[in-house]
Amino acid sequence: MTPGAALAVRGLHKRYADVVAVDGLDLEVLHGECFGLLGPNGAGKTTTIEICEGLLAPDSGDVEVLGRRWSTHERELRHLLGIQLQETQLADKLTVRETVRLFRSFYHRGRDPADVIALVQLGEKARSRVGTLSGGQKQRLALACALVGDPQLLFLDEPTTGLDPQARRQLWDLIGDLRAGGRTIVLTTHYMEEAERLCDRVAIVDHGRAIALGTPRELVQSLGAEHVVEFALGDGVAVAPGTLEAIRGVQSVRANEGTWALTVAELHLAVPAILAELERRGATLSELRTHSATLEDVFVSLTGRHLREEA
Amino acid sequence: MSATASPASAVSERRGFRERPLVRLVMVRFLEFWREPEAVFWVFIFPILLAAGLGIAFRERPPEAVKVGVLVSDPASGALSDAIARDPRLEVVPLDDSAGMHALRTGRIALFAIPRAARTVEYRYDDTRPDARTARLLVDDAVQRAAGREDVATVRERRVREPGARYIDFVVPGLLAMNLMGSGIWGVGFTIVEARRRKLLKRLIATPMSRAQYLASFILSRLAMLVLEVGGFLAFGIFVFGVPARGSFGTIVLVALTSALAFSAIGLLVASRVRTIEGASGLMNLVMLPMWIFSGVFFSASNFPDAAQPVIQALPLTAAADALRATLLEGASVVALAPELGILAAWLSVSFVSALALFRWR
Numbered sequence: 025m026t027p028g029a030a031l032a033v034r035g036l037h038k039r040y041a042d043v044v045a046v047d048g049l050d051l052e053v054l055h056g057e058c059f060g061l062l063g064p065n066g067a068g069k070t071t072t073i074e075i076c077e078g079l080l081a082p083d084s085g086d087v088e089v090l091g092r093r094w095s096t097h098e099r100e101l102r103h104l105l106g107i108q109l110q111e112t113q114l115a116d117k118l119t120v121r122e123t124v125r126l127f128r129s130f131y132h133r134g135r136d137p138a139d140v141i142a143l144v145q146l147g148e149k150a151r152s153r154v155g156t157l158s159g160g161q162k163q164r165l166a167l168a169c170a171l172v173g174d175p176q177l178l179f180l181d182e183p184t185t186g187l188d189p190q191a192r193r194q195l196w197d198l199i200g201d202l203r204a205g206g207r208t209i210v211l212t213t214h215y216m217e218e219a220e221r222l223c224d225r226v227a228i229v230d231h232g233r234a235i236a237l238g239t240p241r242e243l244v245q246s247l248g249a250e251h252v253v254e255f256a257l258g259d260g261v262a263v264a265p266g267t268l269e270a271i272r273g274v275q276s277v278r279a280n281e282g283t284w285a286l287t288v289a290e291l292h293l294a295v296p297a298i299l300a301e302l303e304r305r306g307a308t309l310s311e312l313r314t315h316s317a318t319l320e321d322v323f324v325s326l327t328g329r330h331l332r333e334e335a
Numbered sequence: 336m337s338a339t340a341s342p343a344s345a346v347s348e349r350r351g352f353r354e355r356p357l358v359r360l361v362m363v364r365f366l367e368f369w370r371e372p373e374a375v376f377w378v379f380i381f382p383i384l385l386a387a388g389l390g391i392a393f394r395e396r397p398p399e400a401v402k403v404g405v406l407v408s409d410p411a412s413g414a415l416s417d418a419i420a421r422d423p424r425l426e427v428v429p430l431d432d433s434a435g436m437h438a439l440r441t442g443r444i445a446l447f448a449i450p451r452a453a454r455t456v457e458y459r460y461d462d463t464r465p466d467a468r469t470a471r472l473l474v475d476d477a478v479q480r481a482a483g484r485e486d487v488a489t490v491r492e493r494r495v496r497e498p499g500a501r502y503i504d505f506v507v508p509g510l511l512a513m514n515l516m517g518s519g520i521w522g523v524g525f526t527i528v529e530a531r532r533r534k535l536l537k538r539l540i541a542t543p544m545s546r547a548q549y550l551a552s553f554i555l556s557r558l559a560m561l562v563l564e565v566g567g568f569l570a571f572g573i574f575v576f577g578v579p580a581r582g583s584f585g586t587i588v589l590v591a592l593t594s595a596l597a598f599s600a601i602g603l604l605v606a607s608r609v610r611t612i613e614g615a616s617g618l619m620n621l622v623m624l625p626m627w628i629f630s631g632v633f634f635s636a637s638n639f640p641d642a643a644q645p646v647i648q649a650l651p652l653t654a655a656a657d658a659l660r661a662t663l664l665e666g667a668s669v670v671a672l673a674p675e676l677g678i679l680a681a682w683l684s685v686s687f688v689s690a691l692a693l694f695r696w697r
Binding site for chain 1 (some may be wrong): 345346347348350354355356358359360362363366367370371530533534535537538540541542543544697
């Protein structure tokens with residue numbers, strides 16, 4: 025492992041009664057980096073992050089957080105970490121200020137509650153009851169509770185799940201500011217946009233294993249093609265995948281229920297060639313789309329499934 | 336040294352008393368309670384309404400005349416009625432045979448008197464009923480006097496009706512103990528189960544918060560409420576119903592305090608593993624029901640068989656009700672209350688330690 029890694033996980037295994045949640049996972053997070061665990065629901069992301077947070081015990085494997093282990097340094101570690109859990113509902117009857125002040129009281133050293141409330145843009149809501157906040161405001165309050173102890177390492181478990189696009193973007197800006205400020209962050213998400221936008225490095229997790237690791241850019245480049253062409257054919261004309269793969273610039277071809285997805289390197293050359301080939305076969309298009317390749321496409325090319333599908 | 340996102344926000348270490356975790360936790364408990372109007376009603380208002388109702392139902396009245404049925408269809412019944420009616424403690428109800436038997440069965444009369452042959456009267460009554468036995472003695476006295484019996488011994492009477500011996504005096508300390516039990520077990524139990532259900536407990540143990548302090552905050556926050564809960568209720572009993580408060584102020588406070596802490600600790604224990612409100616509700620009723628029945632809130636626990644007494648006396652509600660009664664009504668000292676206080680202290684410590692060990696935080 026790299027000396028001084030903020031988080032090092034090796035050979036992690038965790039099984040529940042009838043499911044293997046984490047199946048031999050390795051991770052390493054460096055100081056000052058924002059690291060993402062990207063994967064579909066049920067991939068084992070939450071189990072992994074909760075083991076790192078010392079809330080669950082692994083069946084086997086080794087976890088080192090800020091150079092310490094949970095078995096020997098739990099009290100010390102609790103003071104050094106900021107944690108946001110996926111499902112916490114804070115007390116409805118307390119105000120924003122009372123809630124942050126309570127969390128501040130648990131830490132030996134930390135930040136002024138009013139400063140943290142201002143940082144997450146809840147200054148105007150400081151005297152409002154938690155029960156009256158919107159979903160996005162509640163998530164920002166949870167972030168404030170995670171930040172008030174001035175953590176060396178911040179864990180965020182699905183920080184924007186269930187939020188509307190505007191609230192999500194607001195939270196992204198906040199996390200982006202924290203990252204720019206040099207704070208070490210580990211977050212889980214099943215939104216590829218979130219991982220692409222926020223994370224320095226991403227581990228793609230599926231069935232309890234990390235199946236790919238790198239910067240979002242590296243992962244997309246690993247496809248060997250920067251664009252995706254998707255089309256659907258109007259009638260039942262059969263097209264052999266091999267004929268499409270032979271076209272210059274086409275890296276891979278995937279057909280799924282009448283919809284075709286091709287990863288393509290040189291869009292300006294490949295698209296006219298693909299269209300010409302289809303026309304030659306007598307096929308008519310009912311749909312045609314192209315987009316720049318994303319982490320979603322990386323996940324699809326690795327697993328044959330989409331991120332949003334149940335694992 | 337950590338990298339801080341916003342340089343404008345200073346990291347500080349110094350904190351005052353008010354920012355200590357235990358103080359904040361107790362404060363939060365208190366705020367949450369006050370912001371729940373229903374809880375405030377059940378803890379403070381309801382017991383006073385209950386005491387008022389019982390006080391009115393069992394208020395002091397002049398002793399009522401005992402109703403005695405006399406058979407009307409007999410020629411001798413006129414003389415018998417006159418003899419009985421001469422005693423002001425008795426009231427004659429003229430009835431025929433079937434109406435008389437019906438009145439007796441339904442408890443409208445305590446005894447049915449039927450004249451038989453010369454100088455013979457038949458009493459029909461249920462000898463297991465105290466009022467029927469009283470009626471038997473009074474009626475027989477009246478009948479024998481009318482027939483010419485003379486008293487041979489001289490007796491003198493002095494009637495004693497003292498505050499402290501009435502039903503309301505018995506029931507006020509009992510209700511106070513019951514209220515301490517209810518608000519302790521319900522108040523603590525539901526709050527914890529709700530926090531567990533909302534995954535708030537899991538979030539809290541992800542901080543450096545001390546688990547013992549979290550649990551202690553529930554018990555300590557009861558102290559603040561105790562002043563109002565006990566003070567308001569006792570003031571009502573004392574000023575409205577004239578219930579005596581013979582024990583010293585310190586003793587009453589000590590007994591109320593120990594009881595409240597013991598019941599809060601039991602509340603913690605009851606809530607230590609339950610995940611749902613429904614489960615908690617059932618378990619709390621299971622814990623409290625035997626005490627409602629056996630601990631002598633509404634009638635003396637000594638009515639239960641001797642064999643059951645060791646168990647009944649060890650129940651925290653019995654100890655709390657007995658100790659409150661002894662100090663309020665008899666002015667018992669702390670030393671005299673040592674057994675009850677000991678039982679309560681044992682419940683407090685055993686429950687708190689078990690709760691801490693068994694507690695499910697997620």
